[in-house]
Amino acid sequence: MKAIIAALAAGCICGGVLAAFAAEQTVTQKGKAFSQTAMTIKKGDTLVFQNDDDVVHNVMSSVPGSEFNLGAQQPGSKVSQAFSKSGEISVICAIHPRMKLTLTVVD
Amino acid sequence: MFDAQNCRRLTHRAAASHGLCLAAVAGAAVAIATVVTNGFAAPADRPLVVAVASVPDPTIMSLKEKYRRPAAIPFPKDNPYTATKVDLGKKLFFDTRLSAANVLSCASCHNPAYSWGDGQPRGIGHGMKPLGRRSPSIVNAAYGEIFMWDGRAASLEEQALGPIKTDVEMNLPIDQLIERLKGIPEYGPLFQAAFPREGIAPGAIAKAIATYERTVVSGRAPFDAWINGDEKAISDSAKNGFALFNTKARCTACHSGWNFTDDSFHDIGLRDEDIGRGKFLPDVPKMQHAFKTPGLREVARRGPYMHDGSVPTLKAVVDLYDQGGVDRPSRSEDIKPLKLTDQEKMDLVSFLNTLTSDMGPTTIPILPR
Numbered sequence: 369m370k371a372i373i374a375a376l377a378a379g380c381i382c383g384g385v386l387a388a389f390a391a392e393q394t395v396t397q398k399g400k401a402f403s404q405t406a407m408t409i410k411k412g413d414t415l416v417f418q419n420d421d422d423v424v425h426n427v428m429s430s431v432p433g434s435e436f437n438l439g440a441q442q443p444g445s446k447v448s449q450a451f452s453k454s455g456e457i458s459v460i461c462a463i464h465p466r467m468k469l470t471l472t473v474v475d
Numbered sequence: 476m477f478d479a480q481n482c483r484r485l486t487h488r489a490a491a492s493h494g495l496c497l498a499a500v501a502g503a504a505v506a507i508a509t510v511v512t513n514g515f516a517a518p519a520d521r522p523l524v525v526a527v528a529s530v531p532d533p534t535i536m537s538l539k540e541k542y543r544r545p546a547a548i549p550f551p552k553d554n555p556y557t558a559t560k561v562d563l564g565k566k567l568f569f570d571t572r573l574s575a576a577n578v579l580s581c582a583s584c585h586n587p588a589y590s591w592g593d594g595q596p597r598g599i600g601h602g603m604k605p606l607g608r609r610s611p612s613i614v615n616a617a618y619g620e621i622f623m624w625d626g627r628a629a630s631l632e633e634q635a636l637g638p639i640k641t642d643v644e645m646n647l648p649i650d651q652l653i654e655r656l657k658g659i660p661e662y663g664p665l666f667q668a669a670f671p672r673e674g675i676a677p678g679a680i681a682k683a684i685a686t687y688e689r690t691v692v693s694g695r696a697p698f699d700a701w702i703n704g705d706e707k708a709i710s711d712s713a714k715n716g717f718a719l720f721n722t723k724a725r726c727t728a729c730h731s732g733w734n735f736t737d738d739s740f741h742d743i744g745l746r747d748e749d750i751g752r753g754k755f756l757p758d759v760p761k762m763q764h765a766f767k768t769p770g771l772r773e774v775a776r777r778g779p780y781m782h783d784g785s786v787p788t789l790k791a792v793v794d795l796y797d798q799g800g801v802d803r804p805s806r807s808e809d810i811k812p813l814k815l816t817d818q819e820k821m822d823l824v825s826f827l828n829t830l831t832s833d834m835g836p837t838t839i840p841i842l843p844r
Binding site: 424426430437439440458460462463464465466468 | 620621626629737738739740752755756758759760761762765
């Protein structure tokens with residue numbers, strides 16, 4: 369029992385340490401464009417996508433192994449995505465594919 | 476009015492309609508309307524010759540700049556241009572042995588004789604059975620951001636193998652395609668020259684076809700000559716149509732830039748059960764019945780029109796947009812009744828016709844045996 373408690377405590381501490389190192393960055397969407405066309409983040413970091421346009425966007429990636437789809441995002445709203453796998457990820461708006469962000473996730 | 480160098484004429488009809496657009500459009504389009512309406516307030520149905528001061532108009536010049544052709548064809552970093560790839564890709568593109576029945580090639584649906592479409596309302600696939608949508612032209616595919624009517628292919632390379640292996644299209648599994656090409660002796664050296672490390676492989680086939688497709692670019696049309704300063708290259712009706720295209724008719728909400736597309740997805744209100752992009756984005760209401768905006772280069776020879784080939788002529792296309800299509804939640808906010816006059820519709824068609832060039836004949840390659 370003590371061992372389980374110790375393991376849980378260690379897990380919490382480790383999780384807290386990892387969380388302390390995980391960063392959060394914001395990418396805005398305005399004028400049917402991402403605020404950055406390329407950026408580098410660390411594995412475990414989170415990107416917040418803010419829709420400053422007056423149209424709906426839909427942030428997604430179809431890169432094998434790193435697929436995600438944040439769905440319909442209304443003007444003025446925020447959505448976020450954590451990246452747990454290193455590599456280069458091409459992020460687009462599924463409605464306006466000229467919106468492109470090349471994301472490099474490093475260890 | 477669009478001839479800043481020489482005195483040209485503009486009808487009162489167009490001038491009046493442009494004036495109506497002042498509150499509805501932004502940027503350069505507003506600038507056009509402002510210029511056009513200077514001093515014109517005559518009855519809307521009577522043509523008038525308008526003398527224009529021979530002063531270059533910066534607003535018209537800046538608007539024209541938005542439509543200027545790019546200087547070069549873009550090729551991706553991971554599949555750069557080489558002449559050997561184009562040579563191989565062209566042979567593969569025209570080779571009917573890329574289909575199970577040996578009767579369909581890429582060129583069957585993307586035929587240069589039909590401005591790289593097939594001239595049919597719907598494509599024809601394996602067993603001569605009709606497909607669900609019209610075959611899109613591949614003209615200017617090099618400049619595309621996403622491919623297929625519903626955007627299900629992220630690149631030309633990804634798209635290239637799709638029709639070959641799809642059972643209702645060319646119906647040839649890729650492993651069988653590889654074996655078939657390996658059995659054609661003259662293909663070996665072509666693959667070796669273009670892809671010395673890959674040889675006859677799926678990726679090499681896709682890259683070669685994609686590279687060839689990127690070389691299929693629309694020719695210089697009368698519109699381009701006008702953009703470059705030849706005021707006699709297009710008619711006054713077409714110039715009026717260009718103004719309408721940018722203002723009252725709201726066409727540039729989607730058909731923007733030199734290739735006349737925003738590469739985005741819109742429901743234009745066609746009465747059709749096909750949900751298009753909505754299949755991949757089911758939670759996005761505006762993507763139901765939405766299809767990718769096609770470019771308009773060579774458009775006069777690309778009919779019938781729309782993803783379902785349901786609209787036979789450019790005149791009918793303009794009529795459709797004038798009516799505004801089916802009113803439903805997914806319909807684009809940019810689609811609404813336009814109240815165009817008959818003359819304005821004719822002017823729009825005149826303008827659209829200036830986007831078609833003389834692309835000239837395409838040579839059919841001698842295929843490997």
